[in-house]
Amino acid sequence: MAVFSDLVDKVVFISGASKGIGLSIAEAFAAQGSKVIMNSRSIHQDHESVEKVKQAASENGFTTIPLALPADTSSPEAVKELYKTIKNHNDFGTVDIGINNAGISKDGLFIRQKEADWDETININLKGIRNCCQEQIKMMRKTGGSIINMSSVIGQHGNTGQSAYAASKAGVIALTMSLAEEYARSGIRLNSIAPGYINTEMTDNVNDEAKTAWEKLIPMGRIGNSEEVAQVALFLASNCSSYMTGQTIGVDGGWFRR
Numbered sequence: 350m351a352v353f354s355d356l357v358d359k360v361v362f363i364s365g366a367s368k369g370i371g372l373s374i375a376e377a378f379a380a381q382g383s384k385v386i387m388n389s390r391s392i393h394q395d396h397e398s399v400e401k402v403k404q405a406a407s408e409n410g411f412t413t414i415p416l417a418l419p420a421d422t423s424s425p426e427a428v429k430e431l432y433k434t435i436k437n438h439n440d441f442g443t444v445d446i447g448i449n450n451a452g453i454s455k456d457g458l459f460i461r462q463k464e465a466d467w468d469e470t471i472n473i474n475l476k477g478i479r480n481c482c483q484e485q486i487k488m489m490r491k492t493g494g495s496i497i498n499m500s501s502v503i504g505q506h507g508n509t510g511q512s513a514y515a516a517s518k519a520g521v522i523a524l525t526m527s528l529a530e531e532y533a534r535s536g537i538r539l540n541s542i543a544p545g546y547i548n549t550e551m552t553d554n555v556n557d558e559a560k561t562a563w564e565k566l567i568p569m570g571r572i573g574n575s576e577e578v579a580q581v582a583l584f585l586a587s588n589c590s591s592y593m594t595g596q597t598i599g600v601d602g603g604w605f606r607r
């Protein structure tokens with residue numbers, strides 16, 4: 350594992366941290382000695398994911414206990430409350446790194462798409478990131494910081510049956526570029542990650558036949574894992590990427606060449 354010594358004791362907020370990519374990111378930061386705040390709608394302090402993150406820290410000689418804060422990030426009021434809690438918390442008090450990763454996918458052909466599914470996808474995947482960025486930027490304006498927003502290769506290329514998801518993820522890229530320009534002089538860097546096909550619960554419903562077909566299409570010939578996305582999040586949060594902002598980094602096994 351690469352060591353990013355400047356991440357020790359940095360406070361990192363991760364949305365969608367109860368499983369999948371978000372959980373791997375939380376574990377990776379805990380292993381670097383960061384102080385981890387984990388968010389999702391269902392998370393709580395006794396959640397098994399919190400135990401896993403605690404273990405990742407202790408296996409690497411760190412004792413900080415992660416803080417679990419449940420909230421629906423698509424609600425601006427809930428996100429405001431969440432950031433009030435962080436500000437008033439004795440052990441945390443601020444956020445140095447924001448990783449806005451919470452997301453859903455509700456797939457289906459466009460002409461049959463329910464308006465409610467479109468709204469939910471845009472509200473969680475795009476507005477949720479907007480809500481978190483707003484509170485993070487207010488917190489970081491004097492100190493600087495790094496924000497990483499989770500997009501997708503689908504936001505760069507589109508995909509049949511994923512119009513709402515693709516639109517939300519393209520929106521994340523445009524939002525990130527705009528905010529990167531707007532807050533560069535405040536010392537806040539914003540970048541996005543665009544994963545390809547990553548093995549998580551989100552992709553569990555794909556049948557084996559379709560998975561094999563995807564593996565043939567991906568130039569590297571395999572599906573990625575969430576730890577490979579987490580390593581890129583560490584890099585983008587650390588000083589190793591100090592002159593990078595407004596970028597979208599693909600973690601996709603070469604999918605962009607599909």
Ligand SMILES: NC(=O)c1ccc[n+]([C@@H]2O[C@H](COP(=O)([O-])OP(=O)(O)OC[C@H]3O[C@@H](n4cnc5c(N)ncnc54)[C@H](OP(=O)(O)O)[C@@H]3O)[C@@H](O)[C@H]2O)c1
Nearest residue numbers: 365367369370389390391421422451452501544547549551
């Ligand atoms: N897996 C892939 O192949 C892939 C590829 C490209 C991009 N991505 C993106 O990467 C991110 C993580 O995906 P994943 O595969 O790890 O998904 P996942 O396993 O389904 O996990 C999604 C996480 O988001 C949380 N979440 C969902 N809605 C939320 C909300 N409104 N507020 C707060 N938390 C919420 C979930 O927890 P609760 O249910 O408890 O809220 C869970 O922790 C998503 O943005 C996804 O679009 C994934």
